[in-house]
Amino acid sequence: MTDTINTRELIMNILLEMDREKTPCHLAVRDALDKYQFLPRQDRAFIKRVCEGTVEYGIQNDYIINQYSKIKINKCKPVIRAILRMSVYQIRFLDAVPDSAVVNEAVKLAEKKHFYNLKGFVNGVLRTIVREKDHLPIPKENNTTQYLSVKYSMPEFLVEEFVSQYGKETAETMMADFLKEKQVTIRINRWNNTIEETKKSLESQGAELEKAPYLGEAFYLKNFETIASLNAFQEGRFQIQDVSSMMAAHLADPKPGDQVLDLCAAPGGKSLHAADKMRNQGCVEARDLTEYKVDLIRENVQRAGVSCVVPKVKDAEQLDAEWIGKADVVIADLPCTGYGVIGRKPDIKYYASKEKEEELVRIQRAILANAASYVKPGGTLLYSTCTVNRKENSENAAWFLEQFPFEAVSLDELLPDELKSGETAKGQLQLIPGVHKTDGFFLAKFRKTEEGRA
Numbered sequence: 001m002t003d004t005i006n007t008r009e010l011i012m013n014i015l016l017e018m019d020r021e022k023t024p025c026h027l028a029v030r031d032a033l034d035k036y037q038f039l040p041r042q043d044r045a046f047i048k049r050v051c052e053g054t055v056e057y058g059i060q061n062d063y064i065i066n067q068y069s070k071i072k073i074n075k076c077k078p079v080i081r082a083i084l085r086m087s088v089y090q091i092r093f094l095d096a097v098p099d100s101a102v103v104n105e106a107v108k109l110a111e112k113k114h115f116y117n118l119k120g121f122v123n124g125v126l127r128t129i130v131r132e133k134d135h136l137p138i139p140k141e142n143n144t145t146q147y148l149s150v151k152y153s154m155p156e157f158l159v160e161e162f163v164s165q166y167g168k169e170t171a172e173t174m175m176a177d178f179l180k181e182k183q184v185t186i187r188i189n190r191w192n193n194t195i196e197e198t199k200k201s202l203e204s205q206g207a208e209l210e211k212a213p214y215l216g217e218a219f220y221l222k223n224f225e226t227i228a229s230l231n232a233f234q235e236g237r238f239q240i241q242d243v244s245s246m247m248a249a250h251l252a253d254p255k256p257g258d259q260v261l262d263l264c265a266a267p268g269g270k271s272l273h274a275a276d277k278m279r280n281q282g283c284v285e286a287r288d289l290t291e292y293k294v295d296l297i298r299e300n301v302q303r304a305g306v307s308c309v310v311p312k313v314k315d316a317e318q319l320d321a322e323w324i325g326k327a328d329v330v331i332a333d334l335p336c337t338g339y340g341v342i343g344r345k346p347d348i349k350y351y352a353s354k355e356k357e358e359e360l361v362r363i364q365r366a367i368l369a370n371a372a373s374y375v376k377p378g379g380t381l382l383y384s385t386c387t388v389n390r391k392e393n394s395e396n397a398a399w400f401l402e403q404f405p406f407e408a409v410s411l412d413e414l415l416p417d418e419l420k421s422g423e424t425a426k427g428q429l430q431l432i433p434g435v436h437k438t439d440g441f442f443l444a445k446f447r448k449t450e451e452g453r454a
């Protein structure tokens with residue numbers, strides 16, 4: 001590593017910013033790495049890994065620190081808290097760095113930040129954890145919630161929710177999967193591009209493709225430095241998108257010439273996929289709430305080189321009379337708790353609360369009610385979320401079918417056999433990390449009946 005102390009200070013600063021500003025981990029890391037582009041690949045990878053790992057294992061590591069520290073981690077000064085957390089992560093999970101080096105660097109960092117009187121404290125706590133490393137304490141198994149919370153580093157209320165909604169076994173499978181390293185998945189555009197051309201371009205820059213499951217256009221991307229530096233990306237040959245998220249446009253199944261309305265579209269993943277399936281013929285109006293978000297859609301549309309996607313700033317909670325009864329397909333990929341992507345964005349679990357869940361269900365229902373009026377009779381509404389919370393998913397789908405003149409549409413003719421089930425025959429698919437080879441995601445497909453003719 002070029003300059004170990006600076007690298008560690010940088011990690012500490014990222015953690016402090018996340019603590020202070022509530023910046024999501026992936027954005028704080030991205031911004032820091034953008035700022036320090038000159039750092040070698042190895043250092044960049046180290047910074048990313050330690051920041052993400054520290055957040056991911058936060059609950060588990062805090063529990064361990066609290067067993068050995070006379071000052072509870074939440075009462076520590078922010079600098080000391082960050083130093084302890086990032087060091088415990090390295091001690092427990094990174095073999096490449098000797099434990100003694102981690103402890104020494106932690107003490108030096110405390111000193112550099114003028115916490116001379118806490119050097120001994122940092123040293124003592126970390127040295128004890130190094131010594132006890134192979135038999136660190138965990139809560140007793142008979143306290144199931146606390147045990148699972150520490151084992152999977154998940155807040156207790158989410159453990160309870162996952163267990164009550166999915167049963168202990170599936171909940172554990174899912175929480176274990178959140179802690180596994182995630183691959184980068186891409187969707188290759190097909191209307192003006194081929195998989196072969198994309199592969200060739202990527203390989204000429206040393207990157208590699210491996211087939212991802214369930215959909216023909218889905219691949220894992222490996223062996224690259226940054227996505228933005230890849231010619232195939234700049235030329236709009238692919239989008240970064242998890243297979244679960246690709247399922248939305250895949251199951252909505254728009255046809256060339258269709259009028260499609262994507263109500264919450266930024267940064268444009270599903271709109272672009274729909275446009276690709278429509279061979280750039282027809283219209284996809286891609287809406288989002290703010291100019292900033294819609295600019296993200298514009299950027300992606302431009303890169304992909306499609307002309308049928310029309311980005312627009314519009315609040316989906318406000319009914320738009322102009323579109324009533326006009327859409328062949330409405331995609332309602334709505335704001336949600338995001339529990340399905342905790343494996344990629346671990347800080348989601350720290351900001352979760354029952355109150356937020358309730359507010360999101362209210363917003364989802366308000367938007368779904370508007371979405372219902374935009375669909376023409378015989379047209380399709382595709383509802384999706386990137387959560388595994390049943391209140392936002394199957395419960396909303398049941399509510400929707402009760403309230404509006406729609407029927408559920410079987411997903412089976414569009415799904416590979418391994419994803420078919422009684423649930424998919426009734427128009428719903430709940431993807432569960434660890435059970436399925438994707439992020440957590442929910443999809444429900446509805447068709448407007450003739451009764452819905454105005």
Ligand SMILES: C[S@@+](CC[C@H](N)C(=O)[O-])C[C@H]1O[C@@H](n2cnc3c(N)ncnc32)[C@H](O)[C@@H]1O
Binds near residue numbers: 290316
């Ligand atoms: C799950 S994300 C959409 C992801 C997108 N469909 C894609 O595939 O790239 C939800 C989006 O809803 C937007 N949003 C939240 N409230 C909204 C509202 N009232 N009207 C329109 N968009 C909204 C957020 O800005 C966010 O971009």
